[in-house]
Structure formats: C-alpha cells, structure tokens
Amino acid sequence: MNLLSASLFVIALILAVVLGPQTRPWTWGPSLIPLALAVAAALPGLWKTRLRGTDVCLLILGIITAGWFAFRASISPVKEFAISDALLLGSAVGSFLVMRAIAESERATKIFTWGLASLLLASVGVIIRQLFDANYVPVFHSRPASFPSGFFGHYNEGANFLIGASFLLAGSAFFGAGHRLSRWLWALISLAGLVSVYFTRSRGAILAVAVGVAVFFVLALMIGKRKGAKWFAPLIIAIPVVGILVIGFLYQGWSSSQEVRLQQPGLETLMDNSIRLHLLGIAFSCITLHPLLGGGSRSFEWECFSFWDIKQHGLGGPQPKMAHNELIQAFTDYGIIGGALLIFLLGFIAVFAVSKILFPDRKDRIPPDALYIGGLAGLAGMFVQSSFSFVFHLLPGAILLGICLGRASVSLFPKGHATLQSGYSWARACCVGAGFFTAIFLLPWGWKGSRLMVELWPTFFGERSESPGESHIDALSAAINVWPQSTLYKERAIQWHRLSTAEAGTPASLESSNAAINDFLQALLLHPYDGIASINLANLLSSKGRNEEAESQYLRTIELQGGMEHGLEGNYYFSQHLLKVGSEYLKKAEFEKAETALTQAANHIDKAVIGEARPLKISIFETLGIAREAAGKRTKALEAYDTAASIPGGEKMHFRSANILSHMAASTWSNREPSEALFLFKLAKVRLNSSNSLPSGISITDKQKLLAYLDKNIEFLTGARVEPIDPNKK
Secondary structure (H helix, E strand, O other), rough: OHHHHHHHHHHHHHHHHHHOOOOHHHHHHHHHHHHHHHHHHHHHHHHHHOOHHHHHHHHHHHHHHHHHHHHHHOOOHHHHHHHHHHHHHHHHHHHHHHHHHOOOHHHHHHHHHHHEEEHHHHHHHHHHHHHHOOOOOOOOOOOOOOOOOOOOOOOOHHHHHHEEEHHHHHHHHHOOOOOHHHHHHHHHHHHHEEEEEEHHOOHHHHHHHHHHHHHHOOOOOHHHHHHOOOOHHHOOOOOHHHHHHHHHHHHHHHHOOOOOOOOOOOOOHHHHHHHHHHHHHHHHHHHHHHHOOOOOOOHHHHHHHHHHHHHHHHHOOOOOOOOHHHHHHHHHHHHHHHHHHHHHHHHHHHHHHHHHOOOOOOOOOOOOOOHHHHHHHHHHHHHOOOOOHHHHOOOOHHHHHHHEEEEEEEOOOOOOOOOOOOOOOHHHHHHHHHHHHHHHHHHHHHHHHHHHHHHHHHHHHHHOOOOOOHHHHHOOOOOHHHHOOOOHHHHHHHHHHHHHHHOOOOOHHHHHHHHHHHHHHHHHHHHOOOOHHHHHHHHHHHHOOOHHHHHHHHHHHHHOOOHHHHOOOOHHHHHHHHHHHHHHHHHOOOOOHHHHHHHHHHHHHOOOHHHHHHHHHHHHHHHHHHHHHHHHOHHHHHHHHHHHOOOOOHHHHHHHHHHHHHHHHHHHHHHOOOHHHHHHHHHHHHHHOOOOOOOOOOOOOHHHHHHHHHHHHHHHHHOOOOOOOOHHHH
C-alpha cells in the first residue's frame, strides 16, 4: 500500500503545482482527491509504523497544534476562509502522515523522489523558457508577474517551491540510498533548482537559499563527523570558501534584483519596499485586538484597515490580504496560542532531527540522514521565504511544509526488529485516526473543487472576453450550486452588471441590475467584511436611485475600510452619490435639503485621496455655492465658491465668486454704503480677472458683460471720490 500511497501522492503534488498554485480553494480540488486517496492508502502503513517515546511526544504536540488551528478556524467569522485554511491544514497533515508512512519503504521513497525530481526539472524548464519569453505560461492564460515563476503565477511562490523541492532532493542525492547515477542526476536537478531561484528575482527567496545552504552545510558536517567520513576534513577546510560563495550569491542576487527592478543596484536600496514593514506593524496591532484567540481565518484581511494610517503607511494601493509573513499571520489569525504551538512544534521537530543526526539511536538501522537533512534545510529555506510572502497559504506550499516536517521527524527501526507494533498502540491508533479523518475531510472538498474547475476554467483561466456573456453567468451559477462562495457571487454580480450596461434601455437591463444587487447582497452575507462587495453594491444602489439603501451601504463601507480610503474609496464614492442627490434637490428647488446633502458631501470628500478627488471636490463646492446662492445665503455661497477656486483646477470658480461679489456690492450700495460697495466691486474684478477658464454654462460674453458692469460702477464711485473700505474691517 505504501507504493500506491507514494504514487498517488506524487500525482497530488504535480496537480497542486500545475493547477493549484493560487489562493482560490476550488482550484485545489484536482489535487485534493489523489492526496486524500494517498492518505487513505497510507493508513495500513501508519498502523504498522513503530513508535518511540519521542514519536509519541511529537504526535501529542502535533494533535494539539492541528486541533487548535482546526477549532479556531471552525469558529471564524468568514466560513469560506475557514474552509480554505482547514483544507491547507488538512493537506499539510496528510502530507506529513504520508511521508511518515512511505519512509518505511525504500521503493516508495524512490517513487516519491523521482516524482519530485521530475516536477522540479519541469519547473526549471519552464523558468528557462520564461527567461526568453516573459509571457510564456504553460497552463493558464496569463500570470500577474513578469519575472520567471515556473508553473506559479507569482515569482515568490514559484521560488518557494524551488527552494523546498531542491533541498529535499539534495538530501536524497548526497545522503540517500540508490544508484550512484541516479543520485548524481538528483544532485544536478537540485542544483538547477537552486540556481533558478536567482532568476526569479525574489530577494526573500535568494536569502532563503543562502540560509538553506548554510543549514545543509552545517548538517552535512555533523553527519560527516559522526560517520568519520573521508570528506569531513576537506569539508571543514572548505568552510571559508562556502561562506564566501554564499555571501557572494546573496550580494549578487540582491544587487541584480534591485537593478532589474530599475532601481539603483546595491544593498543600500534593499529596504525600498517598506510596505512589508508597514504590514508587520499593522499585524502586531491586529494581534492586540484578540491576543490569545486571534481574529480567525484570514482576519488580517479586514482588520488591518482599522490601523491603516496614510501619513505613516502611505496611500496603500490594493487590499493587503495577507501580512506577508506566515508566522505573524498565524499569530494574527490564530492568536498567541496558535502561534506559540506552531513554534513549539517546529522547534521540537528541528531539535529531534538534529539530535538524531548527532546521536543516532542504536536501534536505528542506517540513520535516515537524507530525510533529516533534506527536511530541515527545506524547512529552513521555506520558513525564511515565508517571512516575506504568504507561501503557505497556497496548496503546494502547505504540501511541501508537510513533506519537510514528515521527513525531519522520521525514526526507522531495523527490518525485522522485535519491537513491532506492540508498543504505543493507542498512539498508532491516533495516527490512523488522524489520517482517516484527514482523508474523509479532503475527499468531498476535492470533488467539489474539481467540479468547479470544470465549470469555471473558461471563465477564469481561458481566453477571457471583457464583454458580458450569459455563458459566464451560467458557469458561475453552476459553480455556486455546488460550492457557494462570496467570491463567486461577486464575480457573477460583475457579470450581471456588465450585461445590464450592455442591455441599457431594455427591460432585460432592469432584471440584470437587480440580479447584480442580489448577488452582491449574497456575497456580503457570506463575507460581511468584504469592502469591495460593499462599495460595489452601494454604487449600484445609487445608480438605481435607491438612495437610502445606498447611503447605508456607503457608511458601512467607510466603517469597514478604516484608513484604507485609497483601497476602497468609500468617502469618494459617497461624496459622488451625495452630489447627485444634492443636485436632484436643487433641480426641485428644495434648497435646504440640497445644502444638507452637499455639505455632507463636502465633509466626506475631505477624507478622500485629494489627488484623485479634486475634480469631484470642485463640483461639490460649486454646486453647494449654487444651492446657497439660490437660498439667498450669499456669504456662505461665496465661501463655497472660494473653496472650489482654491483647489488646483478650480480657478474657473473665480467667475462665480466675482458674480456673487457683484451682487453683494450692489446690495451694499443700495443700503447707502458706497465705500464698502466699491471695495466689493474691486474685489469682484480681481476675482474675475483670475478666472482663466469659465464654469460650465458660462460664455465669454457673460464674462465680458460682468467685467463691463464692474468697470462702470468702479469708475463711477471712484469719480465720486469714494474710498474703498473692507466691510470686514469696518
């Protein structure tokens, strides 16, 4: 059964890398099915596995850690994120158990090793192709990054797979069993994988390679010393050379990566990407909200907005869905309890593997050095890489994590040893039980995900058309019936909205827009913290004239977005909506209501990102001035016009200021205050001459008439020897 388990596991890993290197959980479906079957096939081997006291301690700690993560995920506020994290957890646990089982069989281990080597070699081949053709994608239609990434969409995730797979293979190549030719081939493939990391231009991955090589080298020295190997002395002598090579690789890799990014080469610009430091600081703030328990699966995605400060963190572009540091993400989502348990588990396995390398048990057959050194070096490299990206939130990363932990924790009895399965039968039953429940959990979700892949492949990964199509809607509807998710409802809502726009003016347009609104509402029911769905729903309700509902949703978006105005622009779109409402009241001559709406719009536009909001802000204050002027509030109207004119691009509002000043001057003169009137006429002329362009609806003839009127009155009052007096200083 171990041979079958290894074969199925290789298939699962290949499908995870080729089809599932992304955060959409339904894309993992084709991989989860063989993974679940591999775990099921490993159950007999797990029952026969011989355990020691350290294995039992690891089992207890592993069950507690996995149990906590599973429990905390189950009570998370967003269930689809909980399912996603649970699938990743189950994949890591399943991979760990499969590795423990197949380690008992040399043939099964070779099947896995050859499968890993073949997949790594294929990844290197794709990266070589991408060096010459940046647009090359072997499976999908496109990828978001321009740097070589292999089968993955982003170079960070592609580099992480190269790191983990290369060190795992290197352990088998240098310290494993097998034909010498096979081991040489594995060594060359692992070297090619590590070199390929350089071409991904991932600075975190380049550091991870350096750390992984250092760990591999130190562990190799331990093994050589224990064995009394002939190569131990030369390896000791080579320490300075290896150190220089590692430092040189690190320096050259960082400098080259900086230069490729069109920045100044050298280490002085390495910390240019300060966004990761900002995200870490925000993550620590999120931890303070619920230090022990955490906020639940992926809670950082929405909690981070509360702590975003534009002055400190900058505008912040797209939504920062992850903390870009897996350990800190674990503390944020699963609390100090979850983070501490994870650290204890990783530390226990690392100490266990190092102690086994230094002091192998006499009961061991040939110590599984290849498993220890490959697992630890791969774990070290991926852990460093995970400090810069969310690599373990993708299925391949979770599987590789389970592989490394499983390999680093194996202890093998000699064949035919008397201590068979008599000891720790309860512990072996726990292993089998964990494997059974893992397989039972993964299999149905794998089936659901596979069905969604079939339905949604053309929509998400085929030659996508920007024009709306009922075929997209039908595919999304079929997928939602199988596995309802907020992301699918959002995507279908977008398709409905596009269809509504294309059908504008027809009865079908109303049905499509209503369907879009319903889908956004369903998305928010499943994910109530989704600001994107909220702002889109608010805009759609506004366009339909459902003002009260729209305003409620705008306020909800603003509450959700916190300081991330640039990401969701809740204040901007709410201001735009209020301008529309105020303009409608103005047309109905309901001036007080218009002023109220427009004043509220002015308050919200001040909280928007000013560079993008200037044209809207000018329109708001212009309309506010018109509403106040129509209501006879000339002084307040002048304040609004002056505010609009002070905004870059709003100089044309000087005409409206000049016009209202002329009316104020005429009224002052009629009240027998000629000095104050002259001052206002002159001020109006200054404003009018400052208006290089004119508001909408105002012609050059209107400007000339106003100028002639001002000149006539100024000339008359001046001729009468009237001295101007500022009314505010009277």
